Amino acid sequence: MSPDGRTTPAAEAERIARAALTRVIEPGDEQVGAWLLRHGARKLLTLLGTADPDPGALPGAGPRRLAGLRARADAADPRRDLDTAAAAGGRFICPGDPEWPTQLDDLGAARPVGLWIRGGFDLRHWALRSVAVVGARACTPYGAYMAATLGTGLAERGWTVVSGAAFGVDGAAHRGALAANGATVAVLACGVDTVYPRGHAELLGRIAEQGLIIGELPPGDHPTASRFVLRNRLIAALTRGTVVVEAEHRSGSLVTARRAQSLGRHTMGIPGPATSGLSAGVHELLRGEAVLVTDAAEVAELIGDMGELAPARRGPVLPRDLLAPATARVLEALPARGAVTGPRLAREAGTSLDETLGRLQELHGLGFVERIGDTWQLTLRAIRRRPAR
Amino acid sequence: MSPDGRTTPAAEAERIARAALTRVIEPGDEQVGAWLLRHGARKLLTLLGTADPDPGALPGAGPRRLAGLRARADAADPRRDLDTAAAAGGRFICPGDPEWPTQLDDLGAARPVGLWIRGGFDLRHWALRSVAVVGARACTPYGAYMAATLGTGLAERGWTVVSGAAFGVDGAAHRGALAANGATVAVLACGVDTVYPRGHAELLGRIAEQGLIIGELPPGDHPTASRFVLRNRLIAALTRGTVVVEAEHRSGSLVTARRAQSLGRHTMGIPGPATSGLSAGVHELLRGEAVLVTDAAEVAELIGDMGELAPARRGPVLPRDLLAPATARVLEALPARGAVTGPRLAREAGTSLDETLGRLQELHGLGFVERIGDTWQLTLRAIRRRPAR
Numbered sequence: 020m021s022p023d024g025r026t027t028p029a030a031e032a033e034r035i036a037r038a039a040l041t042r043v044i045e046p047g048d049e050q051v052g053a054w055l056l057r058h059g060a061r062k063l064l065t066l067l068g069t070a071d072p073d074p075g076a077l078p079g080a081g082p083r084r085l086a087g088l089r090a091r092a093d094a095a096d097p098r099r100d101l102d103t104a105a106a107a108g109g110r111f112i113c114p115g116d117p118e119w120p121t122q123l124d125d126l127g128a129a130r131p132v133g134l135w136i137r138g139g140f141d142l143r144h145w146a147l148r149s150v151a152v153v154g155a156r157a158c159t160p161y162g163a164y165m166a167a168t169l170g171t172g173l174a175e176r177g178w179t180v181v182s183g184a185a186f187g188v189d190g191a192a193h194r195g196a197l198a199a200n201g202a203t204v205a206v207l208a209c210g211v212d213t214v215y216p217r218g219h220a221e222l223l224g225r226i227a228e229q230g231l232i233i234g235e236l237p238p239g240d241h242p243t244a245s246r247f248v249l250r251n252r253l254i255a256a257l258t259r260g261t262v263v264v265e266a267e268h269r270s271g272s273l274v275t276a277r278r279a280q281s282l283g284r285h286t287m288g289i290p291g292p293a294t295s296g297l298s299a300g301v302h303e304l305l306r307g308e309a310v311l312v313t314d315a316a317e318v319a320e321l322i323g324d325m326g327e328l329a330p331a332r333r334g335p336v337l338p339r340d341l342l343a344p345a346t347a348r349v350l351e352a353l354p355a356r357g358a359v360t361g362p363r364l365a366r367e368a369g370t371s372l373d374e375t376l377g378r379l380q381e382l383h384g385l386g387f388v389e390r391i392g393d394t395w396q397l398t399l400r401a402i403r404r405r406p407a408r
Numbered sequence: 409m410s411p412d413g414r415t416t417p418a419a420e421a422e423r424i425a426r427a428a429l430t431r432v433i434e435p436g437d438e439q440v441g442a443w444l445l446r447h448g449a450r451k452l453l454t455l456l457g458t459a460d461p462d463p464g465a466l467p468g469a470g471p472r473r474l475a476g477l478r479a480r481a482d483a484a485d486p487r488r489d490l491d492t493a494a495a496a497g498g499r500f501i502c503p504g505d506p507e508w509p510t511q512l513d514d515l516g517a518a519r520p521v522g523l524w525i526r527g528g529f530d531l532r533h534w535a536l537r538s539v540a541v542v543g544a545r546a547c548t549p550y551g552a553y554m555a556a557t558l559g560t561g562l563a564e565r566g567w568t569v570v571s572g573a574a575f576g577v578d579g580a581a582h583r584g585a586l587a588a589n590g591a592t593v594a595v596l597a598c599g600v601d602t603v604y605p606r607g608h609a610e611l612l613g614r615i616a617e618q619g620l621i622i623g624e625l626p627p628g629d630h631p632t633a634s635r636f637v638l639r640n641r642l643i644a645a646l647t648r649g650t651v652v653v654e655a656e657h658r659s660g661s662l663v664t665a666r667r668a669q670s671l672g673r674h675t676m677g678i679p680g681p682a683t684s685g686l687s688a689g690v691h692e693l694l695r696g697e698a699v700l701v702t703d704a705a706e707v708a709e710l711i712g713d714m715g716e717l718a719p720a721r722r723g724p725v726l727p728r729d730l731l732a733p734a735t736a737r738v739l740e741a742l743p744a745r746g747a748v749t750g751p752r753l754a755r756e757a758g759t760s761l762d763e764t765l766g767r768l769q770e771l772h773g774l775g776f777v778e779r780i781g782d783t784w785q786l787t788l789r790a791i792r793r794r795p796a797r
Contacts, residue, residue: 290679293702313682
């Protein structure tokens with residue numbers, strides 16, 4: 020988009036090329052990522068589609084690899100993918116878009132080409148105050164209980180709960196956040212219109228309504244083992260910290276946690292019995308740099324910044340008149356003094372409860388509002404900046 | 409004792425005065441401890457027994473406190489206490505004695521006046537490789553299991569297990585060490601001839617046979633709340649590190665652990681469910697400086713030094729001809745090559761199994777032998793120094 024928010028033809032072409040590249044490049048491929056940084060999406064796509072590209076332009080690639088990429092580039096149909104996504108209420112965002120979570124740039128050459136998104140809220144604003152809660156699929160009842168309790172407790176404190184929508188810990192964390200009318204983001208290792216795991220169809224449906232579903236893969240694409248692993252880097256990079264609830268030795272959750280650590284994010288673990296193999300991986304982390312936490316308050320204490328100016332550190336706070344209209348309406352409906360419940364605010368703003376709560380989460384990320392239990396109020400800073408009516 | 413090992417009359421008088429002072433001074437009293445460092449035991453006892461001592465000699469004491477101390481000094485009968493202890497197979501050791509564990513000197517003015525001991529082994533040698541395992545009296549079955557498993561695993565690795573002989577974690581740790589034919593030291597908050605808690609009469613009897621029972625209080629003296637707290641400093645100072653198995657917030661075990669920390673010893677905690685109040689105190693520690701451990705191997709890895717020269721760092725290794733005769737006999741009975749079991753070695757040395765195992769623990773502390781599972785062998789260093797036969 021241009022600075023005035025309208026898309027230029029050049030930017031639109033670059034965006035379509037990036038959408039195409041999500042079908043060509045495997046997530047996290049740092050070699051192609053380096054080519055992308057060098058050439059931009061349009062030129063890279065052209066190079067990949069060329070029978071005999073200049074070897075100096077795509078350094079390090081053998082002919083077999085180039086042939087594979089060319090086959091994928093030839094088959095890509097980004098306009099159809101964008102239409103499919105739009106028909107399912109989805110969208111595609113790129114680096115540079117206002118909604119792009121700039122913390123993903125910390126991934127360097129492994130930064131996603133773009134993100135496919137389902138759900139009506141602003142990812143960047145939600146991710147400003149987000150924390151990952153991850154862990155074993157085959158967790159114990161204790162693990163599920165802790166994940167759900169953390170999800171609820173973090174949501175009640177106004178944190179967006181990010182996880183991978185898997186069975187076990189992931190699902191419990193999402194459900195805990197949803198149960199508290201909180202914000203939750205599912206990061207998938209497949210197309211955001213793909214229901215995986217199948218048993219989570221209903222949960223994913225609820226997240227698409229009340230939260231956000233995001234991923235790097237284009238519509239209809241399926242997960243693979245390596246995509247799960249590489250999805251974890253997204254969860255780590257998107258959030259301020261990662262909490263591992265239960266994990267065996269050598270589990271994917273530990274990969275997420277170590278990636279979070281290497282990105283300078285907070286890494287936390289929930290302790291469990293020393294006799295439990297499902298806590299062994301967490302304990303391994305806790306014997307390293309990770310911090311032991313036992314509840315949402317301890318997580319929030321570690322990753323939260325002091326005072327309401329906190330979100331400013333992650334990105335510039337939008338002036339009020341640059342807010343999305345739906346978000347601005349919710350902000351306007353908040354009383355100058357005192358807290359209101361979500362349902363009451365929804366009536367005031369003339370919109371649905373889910374919509375209101377999602378917009379409140381954006382405003383929370385931006386530092387305009389704060390959550391106190393089940394009620395919301397303007398921050399001191401927002402009151403000071405509030406225009407006279 | 410004089411350098412040749414014989415007691416001089418002056419040293420004997422000082423020792424008797426110290427025995428008397430254990431009935432006069434409460435454990436850990438740093439004010440009286442400072443007077444003791446200044447005057448020595450004999451002079452301090454005389455000063456405390458004087459109706460109107462020079463106020464400059466006992467700075468900081470009010471008349472009421474001095475009257476209390478005088479009453480106790482008048483009532484003390486150290487020769488009777490020493491006879492009582494000797495009749496029960498006990499002894500009294502003072503700073504400067506060969507058996508004195510010099511690491512207790514780290515306590516400064518809170519150093520014990522002396523230690524009453526039951527059990528036939530050398531406390532200093534045993535304490536060279538010792539670790540404290542402490543925790544809640546009302547522990548869960550998980551806590552008892554972990555304490556027993558740690559006690560056994562540490563004993564199998566040749567570590568002396570030190571604890572407070574209380575119900576729950578303490579008892580389980582002692583029993584775990586005893587079950588592995590290992591060395592264990594019970595540190596009491598009462599006279600070492602006093603059975604407390606009563607329900608541990610049999611356990612204390614076994615420890616007196618197979619291990620050591622030590623304490624600051626003279627024969628027959630009873631525990632009080634403050635004595636339990638101050639006993640903990642002794643456990644912390646005696647050992648290379650303290651493992652807390654289960655502990656509620658504000659529990660005595662946390663006092664021990666924090667004291668260990670302030671003395672520069674390792675502090676460790678066994679994690680448990682975040683939902684368990686009996687793990688809450690441990691998790692509090694682990695959120696600070698303490699290290700999370702899940703088994704004896706991790707404890708040994710942390711507190712153990714690399715290689716067999718380790719014990720030299722804690723104190724000078726005795727030349728072979730300064731070993732107690734019973735200890736030297738066990739050393740002589742060890743084969744030049746290969747490992748032997750305790751029972752076989754006991755036959756070779758012509759003594760009992762308990763005696764043999766206790767002496768082996770002394771030799772282990774001194775770096776002469778190492779334990780491999782249930783067998784013992786000479787260290788490389790001991791073989792090199794072995795005199796030709």
